[in-house]
Amino acid sequence: MTKFINRAISLASFLVPGKALIIYGPRRAGKTTLLKSYLATCGLRYRLETGDDVRIRHLLGSGDLKQIVAFAEGYDLVAIDEAQQIPDIGMGLKILVDHLPDLRIIATGSSSFDPAGAIGEPLTGRKRTLTLFPISQMELKQQFNSYDLRQRLDEYLIYGSYPEIVVTEGRKEKIELLEELSGSYLLKDVLALERIRSSRALLDLLKLVAFQVGSEVSLNELATQVKLDVKTVGRYLDILEKVFVLIRVGGFSRNLRNEVTSKAKYYFLDNGVRNAVIGQYNLLDSRNDIGALWENFIVAERLKKRAYTGIYGTYHFWRTYNGKEIDYVEDRDGGLFGFECKWSVNQRVKPPAKWLESYPGATYELVTPDNYLDFVG
Numbered sequence: 001m002t003k004f005i006n007r008a009i010s011l012a013s014f015l016v017p018g019k020a021l022i023i024y025g026p027r028r029a030g031k032t033t034l035l036k037s038y039l040a041t042c043g044l045r046y047r048l049e050t051g052d053d054v055r056i057r058h059l060l061g062s063g064d065l066k067q068i069v070a071f072a073e074g075y076d077l078v079a080i081d082e083a084q085q086i087p088d089i090g091m092g093l094k095i096l097v098d099h100l101p102d103l104r105i106i107a108t109g110s111s112s113f114d115p116a117g118a119i120g121e122p123l124t125g126r127k128r129t130l131t132l133f134p135i136s137q138m139e140l141k142q143q144f145n146s147y148d149l150r151q152r153l154d155e156y157l158i159y160g161s162y163p164e165i166v167v168t169e170g171r172k173e174k175i176e177l178l179e180e181l182s183g184s185y186l187l188k189d190v191l192a193l194e195r196i197r198s199s200r201a202l203l204d205l206l207k208l209v210a211f212q213v214g215s216e217v218s219l220n221e222l223a224t225q226v227k228l229d230v231k232t233v234g235r236y237l238d239i240l241e242k243v244f245v246l247i248r249v250g251g252f253s254r255n256l257r258n259e260v261t262s263k264a265k266y267y268f269l270d271n272g273v274r275n276a277v278i279g280q281y282n283l284l285d286s287r288n289d290i291g292a293l294w295e296n297f298i299v300a301e302r303l304k305k306r307a308y309t310g311i312y313g314t315y316h317f318w319r320t321y322n323g324k325e326i327d328y329v330e331d332r333d334g335g336l337f338g339f340e341c342k343w344s345v346n347q348r349v350k351p352p353a354k355w356l357e358s359y360p361g362a363t364y365e366l367v368t369p370d371n372y373l374d375f376v377g
Helices: 031-041 054-060 065-072 089-099 146-151 153-159 163-167 171-192 199-211 219-226 230-242 271-278 290-309 353-358 372-376
Strands: 020-024 046-050 077-081 104-108 127-131 246-251 264-268 314-319 325-332 335-341 363-367
Touching: 020 031, 020 089, 031 046, 031 077, 031 104, 054 065, 054 089, 065 089, 077 089, 089 104, 146 153, 146 372, 153 171, 153 271, 153 290, 163 171, 171 199, 171 271, 199 219, 199 230, 199 271, 219 230, 230 246, 246 290, 264 271, 264 290, 271 290, 290 314, 290 325, 290 335, 290 372, 363 372
Parallel strands: 020 104, 020 127, 046 077, 077 104, 246 314, 335 363
Antiparallel strands: 246 264, 314 325, 325 335
16 A cells, blocks of 8 residues: 555645634644645745744744744745644734734644634634544545455454554554554643543543443443542543544434433544554454444544535434434434444344434435445545
8 A cells, every 4th residue: 555645635725825724633643744745745935843843832932023923934834733832822823824914824733732722712713724534434535446445444443544554554563553542642632631630540431431432421420430520521521522532422302302312422533542442453253342343433434524525514313212223313404314334234224213203304324334435435
């Protein structure tokens, strides 16, 4: 496999003078590679710096208008990689936008980039934002045909889709990279955020969530098992969403009394990270969680497609108190679309009668290995 995969995001189409382009995304998702690839071909006079540089942190975090403007003068584009390392970076970028209106600006960073409005508030009306995820199936479709992608499904379900993992061929090498990624990079952002006192409790919480993928999660039960109070568990889960480790999906209801809405389901943004958290890299034919792996994969891939192609609306799961359920529901374009994730289908699956009765006109489809690319590709 080639070591470079074309990404779904084109920076040229989003970058305009007078607004800062902010690129969020988890660590190791390819933000730096995407940025450098664009800079190599953009034809602009650019300056590339990194927030890892103490000198740049001091300058852009200083609020010194004269020095910050002098730093960027004469360039068409200023790019700051790892900008989350710079205190008060939002104010530094605001100075550049306001005082150099012809300048193009790119800043990349993980989600800890904006823990308390440090970017959003100073740059209100002055920014455009993009999120770069791990490699998506729709991106891989540019390199593989549908048949070849399906042949590699086992790999994506077990090892996930982070760029380094995707382009690495050996099983042992993939596992080593995943262990490093999940242990030292992804959780680094989590532990860097406010008031995370116990990395052990956080990891225990993640493990519990990993074993409950596709099931409704009770915060009270989680709190009891990890010996934390419910508010702390809720805050940890919220942070894990913000740093692109987890995806929260709430219950859907239009105020029908028999529908469950108080609980949520949690999925991992990447299957490989989920498997690394619980230390399970077994092949699919020796696993008892293939249904959960498939559902997690489909929800995460759909999230990527929605972000990259501009599919708007909300997403949920649907369940009644007597146990009738649909894995994934989208409420968009004036319609309801229900999807059930099935790794294998041994018999005809019918939509829940209560679903069609409650929501006339709603749809219901199965998402299987045979047709999943229609949904996520």
